Amino acid sequence: MKEGYTLVYKRPDTLLKTRMHYCPGCFHSILHKLIMEVVEEMGIQNDVIGVSPVGCSVFAYDYMDVDFQEAAHGRACAVATGIKRTLPNKPVFTYQGDGDLAAIGLAETMHACNRGEKFSIFFVNNAIYGMTGGQMAPTTLEGQTTTTSPYGRDPKNVGYPMKMAEMVSQLPGVAYCERVCLNNPVNVRKAKKSIRRCFEIQAMNLGTTFLEVVSNCPTNWRLSPIKTLDFVENNMLKYYPLGVKKDVTAENK
Amino acid sequence: MEADVEKKIAFMKGNEALAEAALRAGMTGYFGYPITPQTEVIEYLCKAKNPADDKYPKFTVLQAESEVSSINMVYGAAAAGGRIMTTTSSPGFSLMQEGISYIACADIPCVIANVQRGGPGLGTIQPSQGDYFQSVKGGGHGDYKLIVFAPNSVQEVVDYTYNAFDLANKWMCPVLILSDGAIGQMMEKVVLPEPIPARTADEMRDEKPWATNGKGNRKQRNIITSLNIQSDAMERRNNELQEKYRKIEAEEVRYETYKADDAEIIITAYGLSSRVCKKAVDIAREKGLKIGLVRPITLWPFPTKIIDEFAAKPNVKFFIDVEMNVGQMVEDVKLVVNGRKPVYFYGRTGGILATAEEILEQIKAKM
Amino acid sequence: MAAKGLVEISVETCKGCGLCVHYCPMKCLAINEADTNSYGLHYAQSVEPDKCIGCANCAVMCPDGAITVYKQSN
Numbered sequence: 178m179k180e181g182y183t184l185v186y187k188r189p190d191t192l193l194k195t196r197m198h199y200c201p202g203c204f205h206s207i208l209h210k211l212i213m214e215v216v217e218e219m220g221i222q223n224d225v226i227g228v229s230p231v232g233c234s235v236f237a238y239d240y241m242d243v244d245f246q247e248a249a250h251g252r253a254c255a256v257a258t259g260i261k262r263t264l265p266n267k268p269v270f271t272y273q274g275d276g277d278l279a280a281i282g283l284a285e286t287m288h289a290c291n292r293g294e295k296f297s298i299f300f301v302n303n304a305i306y307g308m309t310g311g312q313m314a315p316t317t318l319e320g321q322t323t324t325t326s327p328y329g330r331d332p333k334n335v336g337y338p339m340k341m342a343e344m345v346s347q348l349p350g351v352a353y354c355e356r357v358c359l360n361n362p363v364n365v366r367k368a369k370k371s372i373r374r375c376f377e378i379q380a381m382n383l384g385t386t387f388l389e390v391v392s393n394c395p396t397n398w399r400l401s402p403i404k405t406l407d408f409v410e411n412n413m414l415k416y417y418p419l420g421v422k423k424d425v426t427a428e429n430k
Numbered sequence: 431m432e433a434d435v436e437k438k439i440a441f442m443k444g445n446e447a448l449a450e451a452a453l454r455a456g457m458t459g460y461f462g463y464p465i466t467p468q469t470e471v472i473e474y475l476c477k478a479k480n481p482a483d484d485k486y487p488k489f490t491v492l493q494a495e496s497e498v499s500s501i502n503m504v505y506g507a508a509a510a511g512g513r514i515m516t517t518t519s520s521p522g523f524s525l526m527q528e529g530i531s532y533i534a535c536a537d538i539p540c541v542i543a544n545v546q547r548g549g550p551g552l553g554t555i556q557p558s559q560g561d562y563f564q565s566v567k568g569g570g571h572g573d574y575k576l577i578v579f580a581p582n583s584v585q586e587v588v589d590y591t592y593n594a595f596d597l598a599n600k601w602m603c604p605v606l607i608l609s610d611g612a613i614g615q616m617m618e619k620v621v622l623p624e625p626i627p628a629r630t631a632d633e634m635r636d637e638k639p640w641a642t643n644g645k646g647n648r649k650q651r652n653i654i655t656s657l658n659i660q661s662d663a664m665e666r667r668n669n670e671l672q673e674k675y676r677k678i679e680a681e682e683v684r685y686e687t688y689k690a691d692d693a694e695i696i697i698t699a700y701g702l703s704s705r706v707c708k709k710a711v712d713i714a715r716e717k718g719l720k721i722g723l724v725r726p727i728t729l730w731p732f733p734t735k736i737i738d739e740f741a742a743k744p745n746v747k748f749f750i751d752v753e754m755n756v757g758q759m760v761e762d763v764k765l766v767v768n769g770r771k772p773v774y775f776y777g778r779t780g781g782i783l784a785t786a787e788e789i790l791e792q793i794k795a796k797m
Numbered sequence: 798m799a800a801k802g803l804v805e806i807s808v809e810t811c812k813g814c815g816l817c818v819h820y821c822p823m824k825c826l827a828i829n830e831a832d833t834n835s836y837g838l839h840y841a842q843s844v845e846p847d848k849c850i851g852c853a854n855c856a857v858m859c860p861d862g863a864i865t866v867y868k869q870s871n
Contacts, residue, residue, distance in 0.1 A: 179867050182803060186853040188862025197861060201838065202814030206860030224644040226510065238653045244642035246509050247655035249532050252502035255494065259506025259514070260642070262490045263459055264631065267644045285502070288495040362820055362854040395814075402814040 189217040191242050198236060202402020204359040204392035205233060205301060209240050211359075211369045212270070212299065216243060219376060225268040226260055228253045230277035233307040237272050251282025254289035257296045268376055269296035275314040276306050279339050283315075286345070293350025293384035297375040300341060303392040304413065311397030315339045318416055323397070338416060342389040346422035352384030354423040358391040360409045364419075383425055391417050433478035435485065435625050444584045444614040445470035447622075448517065448543060448607070451591040453478060453486060456626040457541075458512040458634070460491045461503035463522060466555040467611035468545035471517045488628035497522035501529030501542075508533070508540040509654040511634040511641030513595045517543040519611070520561050521552065524569065530604060531570030535656035535667065539598035541591065542576075543607040545614040548781050556781020557611035559701060562758035565608050566730045573668055575675050576606045577682060578729040580700040584618035586727075592623045599637075601678055608729060610754070611781070612702050678731055685733035689715060690722025695793060696740050697723045698763050699752040702783065707752050709786035714793070721793065729759070734766045741767040748772040750793055755779060772796075802851020803867040804843050810863035811840035817855035817864060823848040826855060 178184070191213040199206045216222050222243055229237040231250035238245035248256040253271040261269045278286050278300050286298070305323055306312040313323040313330060316338050320329040330338070346354040353375060357368040368390065375386035391413050393405035400408060421427075431440050433453060442450065449471045452460070462472045475491040494500040500516045508514040518526060523544040533540060546561050548554035563569070565578050577597060579590040587609055594605040635643050642652045658664040686704075689711050690696060699707040704725040714721040724740065726733050740746050748771050751760035760775040767773050776792045778784050784792075804825070806817075811834065818826045818841055827844045834840050841863075843849065851868035 179803065181870050182867035183870050185802070185851050185866040185868045186856040187865045188856075192862055196810070199860065201812035201860075202816055203860060206862075207858070210860070210862050223646050226642050226644060228506070235657060238651075238655065242645075242651055244645055244652045245654070246506060246642050247536075247653070247657055248505070249502060249528055252499070252505075252529070255499040255502035256506035258492070258494075258499075259459065259461060259503035259508070259512075260510040262492060262503075263507040263510040263512040263514075264643055266631075284495050285499050288499065362857045365857050402816060403819050406819070 189214045191217040191222050193240050193242050195239050197240050199233065200396045202393070202395050202405065204303070204390070207359045207365060208299065208301060208390055208392070209237065211365070211372055213241055214369060215372045215376060219373065221268050221376070225270065226264070228257045228260070228269070228271045230271070230273040232274035232277050234272055234274060234301065235308070251277050251280070252285055253277065254282060254285040254294070254298065258289055258294050261294060261296045265295070268379055270299060271296065272299045272301070274301050274307065275303065275316045279315040279341055287348070290345050290348045290351050290385045290387065293352070295379055295382055295384065297379050297386040298388065299372070300387065300389045301392045302341070302389055302417065303394040304338070305394050305397045307394050307397055316341070318412055340417065342387065342422050345387050350384050351387055351423055352425045353378045353386040355421045356389040356391065356417060356419050358409065358414060358419055360406050378426060389417070391419070433474065433485070437622055439619065439621055441617055442584060442620050443470060443617050444587050444609065445545065446474045447584045447588045447620050448591050448609070449474035450622060451588040452515050452541070453489065454623050454625040455592045455595045456513055456628045457515055457595065458488055458490065458628050459507040459514045460516065461494050461500045461507065461514070462516045462518065463494050463497050463500050465497070465519045465522045467547055467557070467614050468517050468519050468543070470614070471543070486628070488630070497525040498529070501526040501533070504540050505529055505533050505538060508538045509536065509642055511638040511643050513629070515541040515543070517545065519545050519547045520549050520558070523561055523564065527564070527570035530576070531572055531574060532656045533604050534574035534576065535572065535671070536654050537602040538604070538654065539602050540604050541594040541598055541607070542604055543591070543609060546608065546610040548779060554781055555611060557613070557702060557754065558779060558781060559610060559703065559754040559758070560779070561608065562729065562753070562755065565606055566732070566762070574671060575730050576604050577601065577678060577731070578606045578608050580608050580727060580729050581613060582701050582704045582725070584613065584616065585620050587613060588620050588622065597682070601674060603674070608701065610702050612783070682728060683731045683733050683735070684727035685736055686725040686727060687736065688723040688725065690724055690740070692720055692745070693722030694720040694745055694747050695722070695797070696746055696749045697721065697752060698726070698737070698749060698759065699723065700726050700729060700759060703752050703754055706783060706786050707789060710789040713786055714790055726759070732762050737763060737766045741770045746771055748774060748796060750774040750776060750796065752784065752789055753777045754783065800847045800849040801869050802849035803846070804849060804855060805865045806841055806843065807863045808834045808840045809836070810861050811838065812861055813838040813840050814860060815841070816858040816860065817841050820854045820858050822852060822854065823850055825849050
């Protein structure tokens with residue numbers, strides 16, 4: 178506390194003091210921080226259960242002070258189904274990257290959303306596989322170079338990038354679906370509100386809540402953190418437009 | 431028969447009896463996928479959840495989109511503190527191996543049943559015993575074991591399934607009921623066990639303080655993981671698992687011997703094969719041949735001690751192992767016998783069960 | 798006149814990503830190119846603290862939660 182000053186912002190206590198291993202400027206850490214802020218503000222730290230993926234955020238449970246389960250690659254939505262069906266009164270969320278959710282886990286993701294499983298999915302889309310060293314993801318942009326698309330992603334050969342928020346929003350079991358970004362303070366504050374909305378709608382038992390978070394990867398995009406902001410704004414957001422794709426609570430107004 | 435918690439004696443199909451036994455054991459969650467020859471399990475459980483009159487309010491059944499998904503739902507639900515089961519048949523069991531490796535490494539108690547069918551590949555829906563290796567040696571990656579029960583009757587399916595949940599809790603590991611398509615489909619008289627009421631959320635929380643059910647007023651959060659990225663942590667985990675397995679080997683071996691005390695020829699067989707072999711023993715005894723059967727009931731932990739005893743007996747001339755595969759358990763028999771006596775093998779595949787006479791012919795040819 | 802706002806940046810937690818510097822509307826912050834923390838990273842620091850308005854954009858952006866922000870009480 179400082180005499181003569183009021184506190185405007187400090188990191189949430191629900192975010193453990195363990196140093197996060199993410200690269201400097203990686204949006205994963207921002208998202209971890211936001212989720213934990215929301216958990217703290219909503220007072221659900223003692224109830225919530227998270228499911229971590231395989232990918233850069235495999236160690237999410239080292240940073241978030243809540244009960245956690247580690248899922249096999251792609252299976253977080255199945256694991257979360259098991260948890261929520263066993264503990265229907267506890268808030269449950271998955272935290273997944275683009276390989277985990279849209280490649281190996283696509284079936285589990287789509288079916289959980291189709292069933293309207295009552296947990297929240299936080300999907301980090303940075304158009305690349307980070308942990309394994311920068312391979313192409315289902316969300317890699319056309320023409321984007323990765324280690325498995327060294328000449329740029331060629332849609333004629335490997336298909337177009339997948340727009341998960343749009344696909345998921347078509348499923349009747351989904352209660353809330355939005356795409357957000359963490360590329361500037363305005364968007365970060367907006368994203369925090371969206372995270373909270375997901376947990377609120379989860380608590381209403383209306384169905385699956387899905388938040389796609391357009392993110393960066395300084396190391397594998399081969400860009401400094403500040404330069405990644407250009408790629409996010411000029412490339413990612415042009416293909417992955419932000420906004421609410423579905424909101425059953427708004428439809429009834 | 432439909433789920434009926436009142437019935438004490440019934441004439442039931444193996445798969446349905448498995449489902450009924452699990453319900454009576456206070457199962458709280460079942461996640462599975464249809465596959466012949468065991469689809470009756472999930473059908474029975476889905477029928478039991480009648481929305482107009484739900485007699486099992488604390489039980490959830492969900493048809494998953496695949497076996498891969500099923501085993502991961504089991505992981506999540508069991509790690510959250512539930513009494514959880516899945517069932518499948520051989521090709522589905524292959525799909526579950528990754529999930530089983532994760533469950534075993536993370537010390538998660540759960541029950542799995544594999545109602546074996548012929549393989550390899552898509553195979554046939556006929557029964558087989560072709561998944562012994564996969565079940566006992568670890569079909570998934572890494573060094574782990576499952577406690578494996580091999581019932582040979584519908585009654586045994588009921589008894590072992592009913593006890594499996596508590597046994598899994600005792601050892602914090604998966605328990606596998608290794609059945610086959612014939613046992614799954616056959617109908618026999620069963621005595622059904624007393625139903626245990628399903629646990630409430632508070633009871634589950636008290637019983638399993640390690641489960642991820644919300645931090646509550648615990649000081650530390652609970653983490654269920656099989657990730658041990660540092661070498662010393664991975665070695666430590668492996669050593670802990672091995673320590674646990676040594677204890678299980680000391681306490682949980684089950685087997686049956688049949689007319690083996692004075693036998694000169696020992697048949698080893700499990701599950702369905704063991705029933706035909708019993709008949710072969712009876713026919714042989716009528717003819718004055720001293721043949722007996724050693725039937726492992728737990729395939730892991732394997733009954734090494736009893737087989738070792740017979741291998742050491744001077745009057746035992748040889749062993750013959752009979753399976754519905756091309757030779758899997760026979761390797762474990764040979765390991766224990768360790769060259770002291772010949773160990774022969776006779777097997778049929780494709781769902782074909784050797785007759786008692788056929789087995790006796792094989793034995794006579796070796797005499 | 799004292800600044801409206803005050804930021805504290807944890808030298809050891811900061812990874813020097815520069816997002817706070819980039820988004821400070823008053824250009825109060827800069828990366829210390831001359832010094833590193835114990836991880837070998839050039840950390841951010843407040844170089845024009847008098848200009849700080851306590852908007853907390855820096856802290857909101859900071860991926861590592863390295864920044865605490867205060868505002869004058871009156």
